[in-house]
Amino acid sequence: MSNKYERSVLKNMTLEQAKKLQFRLLDEVTKEFSNNEFFQIGDVGLHPDHHRPKTTARVEKVIAKTFGAEACALVRGSGTGAIRVILSILLEAGDPCIVHSAPMYTTTKETFRLMGLKQNRVNFNNKSELIQVLEQDKASKVFYVQHSRQQPTDEYDLQEIISFVKELRPDLAIVVDDNYCAMKTELIGTQLGADVSAFSGFKLLGPEGIGVILGKKDAIQRLHQRNYSGGGQVQGFEAHELLRSLAFAPVMIAIQNEQVEELCYRLNNGELEGIKEAYITNSQSKNVIIEFEQPIAVKVIEFASKYGAATYPVGAESRYELIPMIYRVSGSFLESCPELAQHGVRVNPMKSSATTVIRILQNAIEEIKGVNSPCLLI
Numbered sequence: 001m002s003n004k005y006e007r008s009v010l011k012n013m014t015l016e017q018a019k020k021l022q023f024r025l026l027d028e029v030t031k032e033f034s035n036n037e038f039f040q041i042g043d044v045g046l047h048p049d050h051h052r053p054k055t056t057a058r059v060e061k062v063i064a065k066t067f068g069a070e071a072c073a074l075v076r077g078s079g080t081g082a083i084r085v086i087l088s089i090l091l092e093a094g095d096p097c098i099v100h101s102a103p104m105y106t107t108t109k110e111t112f113r114l115m116g117l118k119q120n121r122v123n124f125n126n127k128s129e130l131i132q133v134l135e136q137d138k139a140s141k142v143f144y145v146q147h148s149r150q151q152p153t154d155e156y157d158l159q160e161i162i163s164f165v166k167e168l169r170p171d172l173a174i175v176v177d178d179n180y181c182a183m184k185t186e187l188i189g190t191q192l193g194a195d196v197s198a199f200s201g202f203k204l205l206g207p208e209g210i211g212v213i214l215g216k217k218d219a220i221q222r223l224h225q226r227n228y229s230g231g232g233q234v235q236g237f238e239a240h241e242l243l244r245s246l247a248f249a250p251v252m253i254a255i256q257n258e259q260v261e262e263l264c265y266r267l268n269n270g271e272l273e274g275i276k277e278a279y280i281t282n283s284q285s286k287n288v289i290i291e292f293e294q295p296i297a298v299k300v301i302e303f304a305s306k307y308g309a310a311t312y313p314v315g316a317e318s319r320y321e322l323i324p325m326i327y328r329v330s331g332s333f334l335e336s337c338p339e340l341a342q343h344g345v346r347v348n349p350m351k352s353s354a355t356t357v358i359r360i361l362q363n364a365i366e367e368i369k370g371v372n373s374p375c376l377l378i
Contacts, residue, residue: 008149008152008153008154008155008281008282009280009281009282009286010147010148010149010181010184010185010282010286011185011186012184012185012253012254012257012286013183013184013185013186013250013253013254013257014254015251015254015255015258017186017254018183018250018251018253018254019250019251021066021183021250022247022248022250022251024066025062025066025246025247025250026247028062028065028066029062029243029247031065032058032061032062033058040055041055041236041237041240041241042055042056042235042236042237042238042239042240043055043235043236043237044235044236044237045230046230046233051224051228052224052227052233052234053233053234053235053236053239054236055236055237055239055240056074056233056234056235056236056238056239059074059236059239059240059242059243060072060073060074060239062243063212063214063243063246064214067188067190067191067197067214068190068191069190069191069197069214069215070215070216070217070220071214071215071216071217071220071221072212072213072214072220073085073212073213073220073223073224073227074201074210074211074212074213074234074238074239074242075210075211075212075213075223075227075232075234076209076210076211076232076234077209077211078200078201078202078203078208078209078210078211078315079107079177079179079198079199079200079202079203079211080107080108080111080200080211081209081211082198082199082200082211082212082213083107083108083111083175083177083198083211084111084114084115085211085213085223085227086175086196086198086213086215086219086223087111087115087117087142087144087175088115089219089222089223089226090141090142090173090175090196090219091115091117091141091142093115093116093117094115094116094117094118095115095117095118095139095140095141095142096117096118096119096120096137096139096140096141097112097117097118097119097120097140097141097142097143097144098120098122098133098134098137098140098142098143098144098172099112099119099120099121099122099144099145100121100122100123100124100145100146100150100154101121101122101123101124102123102124102150102151102154102336103150103151103331103335103336104119104150105146105150105177105179105284106331108146108177120133120137120140124145124154124156124161125153125154125155125156127164130161130164131168134165134168134169134172135168140172141172141173142172142173142174142175143165143169143172143173143174143175144175144177145158145161145162145174145175145176145177145189145194146176146177146179147176147177147178147179147180147181147185147188147189148177148179148180148181148282148283148284148285149281149282149283151333151335151336152281152283152333152336152337153336158176158189158192159187159192159193162174162176162189162192162193162194163192163193166193173195173196173219174189174193174194174195174196175189175194175195175196175198176188176189176190176192176194176196176197176198177198177199178197178198178199179198179199179200179203179284180203180282180284180285180286180316180317181199181282182197182199182203182204182212183204183246183249183250183253184250184253184257184286188214190214190215194215195215195216195219196213196214196215196216196219197213197214197215198211198212198213198214199211199212200212200315201242201245201246202315202318202319203285203315203316203317203318204245204246204249204317205245205246205248205249205252205317205318205319206241206242206245206246206319207238207241207242207245208315210234210238210239210242245319252351253317255351256317256348256349256350256351257286259349259352259353259354259357260280260286260287260288260348260349261280262354263278263288263347263349263354263357263358264278264279264280264288266354266358267288267290267358271358272358272361272362272365273365274292274293274294274296274365275290275291275292275293276291276292276293276343277291278290278291281333283329283330283333283346284316284330285316285317285348286348287346287347287348288346288347288348289329289333289340289344289345289346289347290344290345290347290361291340291343291344292343292344292345294343295342295343296342296365296368297328297340297341297342297343297344297345298342299364299368300326300345300361300364300365300368301326301327301328301345303363303364303367303368304326304360304361304364306364306367307359307360307363307364308323308324308356308360309323309324309325309326309357309360310323310324310325310326310327310350311325311326311327312327313325313327317348317350321350321351322350322351322352323350323351323352324347324348324349324350324352324356324357324360325346325347325348325350326345326346326347326357326360326361326364327345327346328341328345328346329341329344329345329346330346347361
């Protein structure tokens with residue numbers, strides 16, 4: 001069975017590509033740290049040369065070079081904090097900003113509300129509509145785009161969008177929310193020509209609360225100048241821990257991607273009864289949406305927990321999320337497809353196998369059959 005949202009699915013790195021990214025990161029580490037310095041966990045405080053911990057500045061340099069960016073800043077607040085900080089650097093309160101017309105990620109919506117930003121909403125999937133807005137909107141200073149999908153029907157190509165905007169409006173700063181895509185897709189926003197990429201280190205096996213911003217040197221410098229409080233810094237030992245974590249992320253995520261694809265294939269080839277269809281989406285992280293023939297989604301989630309699955313997220317592929325996750329469809333997707341609240345679940349194998357996921361689903365469905373009318377799942 002083909003994926004009905006096939007055009008919306010982003011292409012993940014292969015295992016070989018992931019290994020190359022891991023090796024590139026470690027190559028940059030060896031250029032920055034010598035004489036066994038890498039075994040020193042890191043400093044704290046406002047180092048006079050950097051106005052932030054020296055180790056933090058060095059880790060930022062490694063990450064920037066790994067992604068081919070001019071500069072990097074590590075900030076508090078994970079991905080949400082990274083987006084909020086960079087928008088505050090590029091925009092003033094109340095400014096207009098060009099955004100996609102699909103449901104916006106919840107915390108991003110809150111950032112726009114807090115800053116009073118005016119959303120000039122346009123369908124990024126419609127080229128003619130985008131041309132019209134780019135030609136008419138002379139007030140917006142930022143073009144904001146989410147790399148992962150905001151709704152099942154999204155099919156725009158990020159590279160084409162960036163190239164198109166740069167051609168028609170080179171004055172617009174392009175900010176890409178690369179959450180759920182950094183170290184997963186082959187290239188992120190800044191590597192495709194965007195001015196800024198922002199994402200969460202927590203979603204890449206890193207410690208809690210660290211956001212990563214990559215982009216143009218002038219914007220990053222302004223960010224560092226404004227973030228002058230000692231309590232606002234990512235301390236050196238935290239930055240060092242993030243760097244150690246990033247070394248493991250690409251390959252682990254590539255293996256996970258293989259299991260996502262295997263799970264979808266096996267479900268669509270009849271390994272479980274009562275499934276209408278399964279398809280891969282980039283509703284936040286890459287996962288499998290399962291649509292059941294009967295409205296049993298809530299019960300499946302309830303019983304999946306009993307059989308070992310996680311049924312709520314910690315950080316969407318954080319270091320804590322090793323067991324498979326079987327939970328509700330994302331809020332932005334539910335806005336587009338409300339029927340999935342009763343008929344659909346979102347499944348991410350995390351660091352487990354497709355076989356483990358199928359066993360848990362099988363046990364959950366069999367238990368639902370046992371406590372409900374025999375005809376429920378027939």
